[in-house]
Amino acid sequence: MKQYFSELYTGGKSLVEGLGVTMKALFMPIVTVQYPREEIDISPSFRGHIDLILDPEKNSYRCITCGMCEKSCPSDCITVKGEKREGEKKKTLVLFELDFTKCSLCGTCVEVCPVNALEYSKEYNLAAFSREAFHYDILKRLEERIK
Amino acid sequence: METISTLPPELIRMVISVIIIISFLFLNAIMMGYAERKIAGHVQRRPGPMEVGSHGILQMIIDGIKLVAKELVVPFNVDRTLFRVAPLLSFTPVILPLLVIPFSEKLQARDLNMGLIFIVTMGSVNVMAILVGGWGSNNKYSMFGAMRAVAQAISYEIPILLSMLAVILMCNTFSLKEIVGAQQKIWFVFLQPVAFLIYVIGGLAETNRAPFDLPEAESELTAGFHTEYSGMGFSLFFLSEYTNMFIVASVATVLFLGGWHGPHLPYGEYLGVVWFLLKVYFLLFLMIMARWTYPRVRFDQLLNFSWKYLVPFSLVNLLITAVIVKL
Numbered sequence: 001m002k003q004y005f006s007e008l009y010t011g012g013k014s015l016v017e018g019l020g021v022t023m024k025a026l027f028m029p030i031v032t033v034q035y036p037r038e039e040i041d042i043s044p045s046f047r048g049h050i051d052l053i054l055d056p057e058k059n060s061y062r063c064i065t066c067g068m069c070e071k072s073c074p075s076d077c078i079t080v081k082g083e084k085r086e087g088e089k090k091k092t093l094v095l096f097e098l099d100f101t102k103c104s105l106c107g108t109c110v111e112v113c114p115v116n117a118l119e120y121s122k123e124y125n126l127a128a129f130s131r132e133a134f135h136y137d138i139l140k141r142l143e144e145r146i147k
Numbered sequence: 148m149e150t151i152s153t154l155p156p157e158l159i160r161m162v163i164s165v166i167i168i169i170s171f172l173f174l175n176a177i178m179m180g181y182a183e184r185k186i187a188g189h190v191q192r193r194p195g196p197m198e199v200g201s202h203g204i205l206q207m208i209i210d211g212i213k214l215v216a217k218e219l220v221v222p223f224n225v226d227r228t229l230f231r232v233a234p235l236l237s238f239t240p241v242i243l244p245l246l247v248i249p250f251s252e253k254l255q256a257r258d259l260n261m262g263l264i265f266i267v268t269m270g271s272v273n274v275m276a277i278l279v280g281g282w283g284s285n286n287k288y289s290m291f292g293a294m295r296a297v298a299q300a301i302s303y304e305i306p307i308l309l310s311m312l313a314v315i316l317m318c319n320t321f322s323l324k325e326i327v328g329a330q331q332k333i334w335f336v337f338l339q340p341v342a343f344l345i346y347v348i349g350g351l352a353e354t355n356r357a358p359f360d361l362p363e364a365e366s367e368l369t370a371g372f373h374t375e376y377s378g379m380g381f382s383l384f385f386l387s388e389y390t391n392m393f394i395v396a397s398v399a400t401v402l403f404l405g406g407w408h409g410p411h412l413p414y415g416e417y418l419g420v421v422w423f424l425l426k427v428y429f430l431l432f433l434m435i436m437a438r439w440t441y442p443r444v445r446f447d448q449l450l451n452f453s454w455k456y457l458v459p460f461s462l463v464n465l466l467i468t469a470v471i472v473k474l
Contacts, residue, residue: 008456015441022190022440032193 229283251419292371327406
């Protein structure tokens, strides 16, 4: 009999307390972000697909076309091609492609690069209707940024 | 104009009040649906519907249009007659109780001298509709939902009736108007707090609302008895759920919270409806808050709670009331 009433008391008390918690929450500010209209800052350690770093001194890429990234890539999704042009000491980069459908964002290419020419982009709004849309021409992206 | 004057005035009065009640019922469902989604959002610290209209105020109207426009799918192998009858059976009886509820001293379609019994009877028909819908769907989820609804309704009807009886003993009438009239000086919630609590808890269970929403427990039974319903079939069940909530809250207002009584207003005979609706929507707000606060009870807990706590307490309460009234 004693247990019967004590259960009733503790149960009733916890119900009222619970209602108090939700009542308080009802008037607290909203914590969600209304995405298309509001955006939060992306963490600096965010890993998007890779991008060539724009060197401010040269106003161009730092890549020396060594192909280390291509060789080290475990998913085999990077294609780098260089060309020896007359009058220039080093090779010129003519193609830097990333097949993002295969990329696992492991970051080996960024780590292995001897001249530190690669970085992670901050792109996350990635949606497209075809597979080919994710075959990025990284060099073209850099040229667009230079313009 | 001449044909109208030849009709019996009582008929015209009834038609007008039924039209007003049905339109109010839709309005109430829209407001409640919106309020529920907004409150659910803010309790979980998100804004709720925001897209359609300012702060999503037109969301429920859009949803209503979508439901009306949708096809009413009748699945293969269901009992076609029962399947189609069930939504109507659930919607019709919820209109009738609104006819006898006194919204204010003069705003009442019909003052039956056994109004309370009428409301309770009509409330029980709704359980029939759930059973018919669940049985007719020929689906194990719907069947389970319907069975649970019946077991729940049977065990919770008793404490509700006993708590109503305590009030009836005090004012000696079944007429809702006279019950409100008897609360001129003091509301019955102060004289019968236990009966009020029992009634509200039982009312939550009667309307199949959380934490007693076992007949439509989403995580266990997909959607319970209305799993197979789409379009208008579903929305009639939905409408009847919200109207049932409104009826339960207004009966609680009539029995315990003094109906239309409140601080004096001009044209009090009609504007008493303001106080009435304020009390009703306060109770409905509490019901919504309860839904977003408490987890669903297990089935044995549900029945235990009714038989071990609500029934004995309402019996003792009734006994004490009877003794005091007799003295």
